[in-house]
Amino acid sequence: MNEKEALLQACFSYVNKRIASYKDEIETIKESIETNDKSNDMEDxxxxxxxxxxxEKNAQHLADATxxxxxxxxxxxxxxxxTISLGSIVKTTxxxxxxxxxxxxxxIGNNNYFGISLLSPIGQLLKGKQVGDSITFNGYTHEILEIK
Known part of the structure; x- marks a missing residue:
């Protein structure tokens, strides 16, 4: 498995765990609602x-995770x-x-990566940049050294 495949697999694992968690929580809540309906004779x-x-919150979280x-x-x-786009590995200074x-x-192995979205503030700054370009984010200058 190459570097990008390993990163992508880690992302899939992360999201699939979130989806499973939200589905489990939704089922638990539905069961609680049914139990309350059966045991509650009052109009409260x-x-x-x-x-x-x-x-509703968990359903929204599930939709976002999907x-x-x-x-x-x-x-x-x-x-x-x-140029930097969805799926790029970007090494900066x-x-x-x-x-x-x-x-x-x-x-992954002995390397640390930051999983970021193109829609995030730093993702927006990096989008479309090439090797040799630089951005400044939170007071730090990131020179782009490599794009894979």
Missing amino acids: DSGNGKLFNDL KTLDTLKLINPKKSFD QNTFFISISMGTID
Whole structure:
């Protein structure tokens, strides 16, 4: 498995775990709502109100995670780049980035990468740049040394 395939696999694993967690939480909430409906003879639905809010939040998180998964599916790990775009590995004087999804540090072997989205502030600055270009982010200048 090459470097980019390993990074992409780590991203898929991260997102799939989030999706499974949200699905489990949604099922748990649905069961709680059903249990409350069966055991609650009174007209008071205040307990279910919070559960419905939690259900809605988790459904939104699940939808967002599914969109993130769709973004990952657009990445071809065999493709190399001259300019920074989705799927690029970007080595700068400060860090090495994997342009994919926002997930923080990804450790592959002895190397650390930062998984960032093109929609993130630093992703927007890097987008379309080439080797030799530089950006300034949070007071640090990042000169682009390599794009894979």
